[in-house]
Amino acid sequence: xxxxxxxxxxxxxxxxxxxxxxxxxxxxxxxxxxxxxxxxxxxxxxxxxxxxxxxxxxxxxxxxxxxxxxxxxxxxxxxxxxxxxxxxxxxxxxxxxxxxxxxxxxxxxxxxxxxxxxxxxxxxxxxxxxxxxxxxxxxxxxxxxxxxxxxxxxxxxxxxxxxxxxxxxxxxxxxxxxxxxxxxxxxxxxxxxxxxxxxxxxxxxxxxxxxxxxxxxxxxxxxxxxxxxxxxxxxxxxxxxxxxxxxxxxxxxxxxxxxxxxxxxxxxxxxxxxxxxxxxxxxxxxxxxxxxxxxxxxxxxxxxxxxxxxxxxxxxxxxxxxxxxxxxxxxxxxxxxxxxxxxxxxxxxxxxxxxxxxxxxxxxxxxxxxxxxxxxxxxxxxxxxxxxxxxxxxxxxxxxxxxxxxxxxxxxxxxxxxxxxxxxxxxxxxxxxxxxxxxxxxxxxxxxxxxxxxxxxxxxxxxxxxxxxxxxxxxxxxxxxxxxxxxxxxxxxxxxxxxxxxxxxxxxxxxxxxxxxxxxxxxxxxxxxxxxxxxxxxxxxxxxxxxxxxxxxxxxxxxxxxxxxxxxxxxxxxxxxxxxxxxxxxxxxxxxxxxxxxxxxxxxxxxxxxxxxxxxxxxxxxxxxxxxxxxxxxxxxxxxxxxxxxxxxxxxxxxxxxxxxxxxxxxxxxxxxxxxxxxxxxxxxxxxxxx
Numbered sequence: 157x158x159x160x161x162x163x164x165x166x167x168x169x170x171x172x173x174x175x176x177x178x179x180x181x182x183x184x185x186x187x188x189x190x191x192x193x194x195x196x197x198x199x200x201x202x203x204x205x206x207x208x209x210x211x212x213x214x215x216x217x218x219x220x221x222x223x224x225x226x227x228x229x230x231x232x233x234x235x236x237x238x239x240x241x242x243x244x245x246x247x248x249x250x251x252x253x254x255x256x257x258x259x260x261x262x263x264x265x266x267x268x269x270x271x272x273x274x275x276x277x278x279x280x281x282x283x284x285x286x287x288x289x290x291x292x293x294x295x296x297x298x299x300x301x302x303x304x305x306x307x308x309x310x311x312x313x314x315x316x317x318x319x320x321x322x323x324x325x326x327x328x329x330x331x332x333x334x335x336x337x338x339x340x341x342x343x344x345x346x347x348x349x350x351x352x353x354x355x356x357x358x359x360x361x362x363x364x365x366x367x368x369x370x371x372x373x374x375x376x377x378x379x380x381x382x383x384x385x386x387x388x389x390x391x392x393x394x395x396x397x398x399x400x401x402x403x404x405x406x407x408x409x410x411x412x413x414x415x416x417x418x419x420x421x422x423x424x425x426x427x428x429x430x431x432x433x434x435x436x437x438x439x440x441x442x443x444x445x446x447x448x449x450x451x452x453x454x455x456x457x458x459x460x461x462x463x464x465x466x467x468x469x470x471x472x473x474x475x476x477x478x479x480x481x482x483x484x485x486x487x488x489x490x491x492x493x494x495x496x497x498x499x500x501x502x503x504x505x506x507x508x509x510x511x512x513x514x515x516x517x518x519x520x521x522x523x524x525x526x527x528x529x530x531x532x533x534x535x536x537x538x539x540x541x542x543x544x545x546x547x548x549x550x551x552x553x554x555x556x557x558x559x560x561x562x563x564x565x566x567x568x569x570x571x572x573x574x575x576x577x578x579x580x581x582x583x584x585x586x587x588x589x590x591x592x593x594x595x596x597x598x599x600x601x602x603x604x605x606x607x608x609x610x611x612x613x614x615x616x617x618x619x620x621x622x623x624x625x626x627x628x629x630x631x632x633x634x635x636x637x638x639x640x641x642x643x644x645x646x647x648x649x650x651x652x653x654x655x656x657x658x659x660x661x662x663x664x665x666x667x668x669x670x671x672x673x674x675x676x677x678x679x680x681x682x683x684x685x686x687x688x689x690x691x692x693x694x695x696x697x698x699x700x701x702x703x704x705x706x707x708x709x710x711x712x713x714x715x716x717x718x719x720x721x722x723x724x725x726x727x728x729x730x731x732x733x734x735x736x737x738x739x740x741x742x743x744x745x746x747x748x749x750x751x752x753x754x755x756x757x758x759x760x761x762x763x764x765x766x767x768x769x770x771x772x773x774x775x776x777x778x779x780x781x782x783x784x785x786x787x788x789x790x791x792x793x794x795x796x797x798x799x800x801x802x803x804x805x806x807x808x809x810x811x812x813x814x815x816x817x818x819x820x821x822x823x824x825x826x827x828x829x830x831x832x833x834x835x836x837x838x839x840x841x842x843x844x845x846x847x
Contacts, residue, residue: 158463161453164197165446170432172196173449178427179204179400186213187252188522189382189400191452200461202452204301204379204400205252207243208259208273209518209662210525213250219476220517220527223272223641223660224259226487228281229681231733231769231792233288239483240292240300242476247298249469253459254299254344256522258289260333261348263642263685264309264716265695267611272519272641272660276684277717277732278789279329280810283336290340297459297467299343304381306330306363307710308348309695311417312610312702315384318351321710326352327817328714335372343376343455347396349384349419356386361394369395377451383419388430389439397448399427415562417608472528477664484661484668486767489681490736496633496653498675498738499596504543506590507534508627509600510553510582510618515665516639516658520558521607527663533600533637536666540674546594550587550627551619559608584619584626591631598635598673599624599652605641610702614690615645624648637669643687646729657681675738680767680794682735682835686717692726718836719785733789733835739766739797745804746832746841752809754843756832758795759802767796770805771833774813774845777826787831788813807832814847823847 165173172194182190182203189204205211211218219242221227227236240258247255259273260282275282286302293300307319307330321330334345345368347357357363358380368374377397385391385399401424414420434440453462460466470476490497499505515530538545591597601620605611615621628634628651635654638644639661649655656679661668671677686693694712695701701708715723718732739762746756760766773787790813793805809830814823827846833839 158457161450161457164199164453165449167197168194168449170445173445174428174432176452177398177431177445177448178425179398186216186250188212188256191398199453199456202254202456202461203252204254204256205247205250206522207247207255208257209523210527211243211246211250211252212522212525213252216250217472217526217528218246218250219472219480220525220530220663221480222484222487222662223518224275225272225641225684226659226661226681227483228275228285228684229487229489229659230483230794231281231682232486232794233284235483235486236285236288237292238479240289241296242479244293244296244298245470246476247469248296248467249471253456253461254301255293256301256303256346257293258286258300259303260286260337261304261308262330262333262716265610265701266614266643266685266693267701268309268642269311269519269605269609269611270521270607271685272605273523275333277686278684279332280789280791280812281684282333283810283812286333287336287340290337290342294341294343299455299459300337301344301346301379302334302337302342303346304348305334305345305357305368306348307352308350310610310701310708311608313706314417314608315349315419316351316706317703318354318707319710320353320707322713324817325710325713328812329716331367332812338368338372338374343458345374345376345378347378347380347384349381358384358396359386359390359394365395375451376455377448381419383421383423385426388426389434391426392431392434392440392444392448397451399424415608418559418562480662481664481668484658484664485671485677486680487659488668488672488679489657489683490679491655491657491730491734492649493654493736496596496635497673499541499673501542501674503541503595505537505541505545506594506597506631507537507545507547507600508550508587508590508597508623510549510551510620511602512547512549512600515663516602516660517662518660519605519607519641520556520560523607524558530663531666533666533669536670537673540670543595546590548587548590549582550584550623551582554602554604554618554620557604557606557609559606562608584623587623588626588630591627591634594631596633596635597627597631598637599627600637600639602639603641603644614643621647625651628652635673643685645690646687649729657683678738678765678767679735680769682733682769683730686721686728686732687730688721688726688728694720714785719788722786731835731837733771734837735769735835737766737768738762739764741766741768741797741834743832743840746843748830748843748845749806751845751847752811753806754809754830754832755804755806756841757802757804758797760797760799763799765796765798767794768834769794770807771835772807772809773831773836774809775829775831777824777828782816784816787836789836790830
């Protein structure tokens with residue numbers, strides 16, 4: 157029988173209550189965060205663990221899933237839900253109770269080093285996947301922790317920068333993915349390090365107390381990011397419930413200078429004795445402490461911790477391995493193809509690039525995961541192809557980056573266990589020679605991103621552009637595979653035959669790559685973020701990013717991502733939601749079902765199976781004197797069709813696409829054109845909805 161939470165709170169002494177609102181080091185040294193519980197009342201510890209891309213329990217292994225951005229590229233919330241359930245099962249297998257995921261911050265700055273952990277530049281797409289991931293995690297009795305609330309869109313100066321953003325922009329762009337998580341019943345919300353309009357998020361009584369808790373009715377607990385508390389009374393009264401330092405307490409050297417983007421690890425314990433003092437002095441009501449504890453206990457009870465009914469977990473199972481491969485495959489985006497893909501089974505392939513012998517598991521930081529096994533590109537293509545696969549690195553490897561490199565007292569997250577990299581010095585001439593002798597040259601390139609650092613440029617690091625250009629000059633059937641945490645520059649795209657975006661594919665890297673390149677799977681991914689030349693994005697000047705005098709000004713307002721490019725003269729390289737298929741699809745008979753639903757018949761007219769992502773965009777009526785985006789993504793429906801097969805596909809239109817915020821939500825009266833097509837730039841049909 158589950159103990160009554162109110163009764164437990166009444167029976168607790170104050171020192172016992174304080175044990176449930178301040179994180180401590182895990183005695184087992186495995187959890188990322190730890191609340192020690194109350195042994196006298198049989199309240200067990202609560203363990204929190206990193207895990208957007210897979211569980212990062214100290215010293216343990218887990219399934220390394222693709223980057224969250226790859227999940228979003230599937231445009232398939234059902235698949236995201238399935239991933240959430242798998243992440244939760246693996247958390248339980250490691251004895252962890254709360255998963256520090258998903259990250260749902262909107263991609264505002266293409267240089268952001270943590271974009272790979274997030275979902276999209278579009279609030280509707282991010283919201284749909286946020287809701288699905290949360291629901292999937294919590295369906296397996298693990299607490300989901302949606303992060304980082306809110307306007308955490310850059311890593312540069314992230315612990316102090318103030319996002320200067322107006323209310324309409326917050327409501328229409330940056331808050332929706334968090335509200336979607338609350339609507340899904342999320343158990344925990346993590347506050348960001350940054351300030352919003354001058355106030356640290358841990359102290360933000362309006363956004364935490366008024367909006368999150370009172371307006372949205374969030375009933376779970378609000379937890380700080382690690383060492384992310386600014387004040388004691390301010391945070392408690394604003395609505396923060398749990399202060400969470402990390403496992404490591406920092407260096408013994410008091411003179412250690414914490415790098416930019418890294419919180420001061422010596423700044424902790426504000427919800428310890430200082431909170432007790434604040435209560436005694438009347439700065440914080442005693443009832444606020446009771447509310448904090450009640451919220452934590454309620455989530456512990458919901459997942460079965462209070463009555464010892466925890467469910468068994470599942471780790472590195474075949475279905476988790478298969479799922480990791482399916483997401484990596486489905487999230488792969490075919491950006492360009494002159495007909496070289498898919499590869500013939502007997503093609504002789506030159507596989508080139510500085511990291512062809514290792515799987516690309518993810519970016520650096522708290523999402524790093526150590527898998528039980530992984531498949532390198534060399535192994536994946538060698539196992540799948542019937543022709544000869546020759547590999548050459550061509551240029552020196554790209555130096556990986558991680559916030560852990562900046563903190564020598566913290567162990568890194570993952571260790572690659574792919575095929576051993578050759579020890580011989582790479583030679584560009586060898587790569588060119590291999591390309592000349594092959595039927596097809598496949599060049600793998602990557603960026604280098606990490607939590608706590610933003611990229612200096614969207615150009616590929618090292619000599620990778622030089623490698624692509626040299627190989628393309630030697631073989632006119634050159635395929636470039638991008639493995640990036642967001643948009644990158646592609647100055648050689650006109651010189652190559654195909655461009656593929658694989659993101660960070662995780663442990664199934666080589667197997668998923670081979671599946672797409674050889675056509676065993678149709679590339680099902682679409683871009684969740686616009687690819688454009690550097691300097692053309694809305695946050696391209698110093699005032700907007702990284703900010704001036706401690707403030708990043710969101711002057712672009714709601715015109716983020718494709719909305720900006722719709723309103724400007726700048727042309728994207730690859731537009732939002734773009735992605736080719738090996739099949740060809742015809743759209744017909746578009747119709748309105750009701751004010752929130754449209755449908756269209758889609759036929760696969762190719763001679764092979766393909767996967768389409770039917771998309772809908774809402775164009776608002778003119779007039780009204782309000783500057784609105786030309787169109788807003790409203791929803792999508794992926795569908796797999798065999799050769800010659802057709803299906804009638806319905807798309808539910810998200811209410812956010814019709815709405816605007818002006819002190820409250822408004823849907824302007826009038827006719828809304830609903831564009832239906834393959835991407836924001838490839839509209840196949842238009843219907844009209846009256847509102």
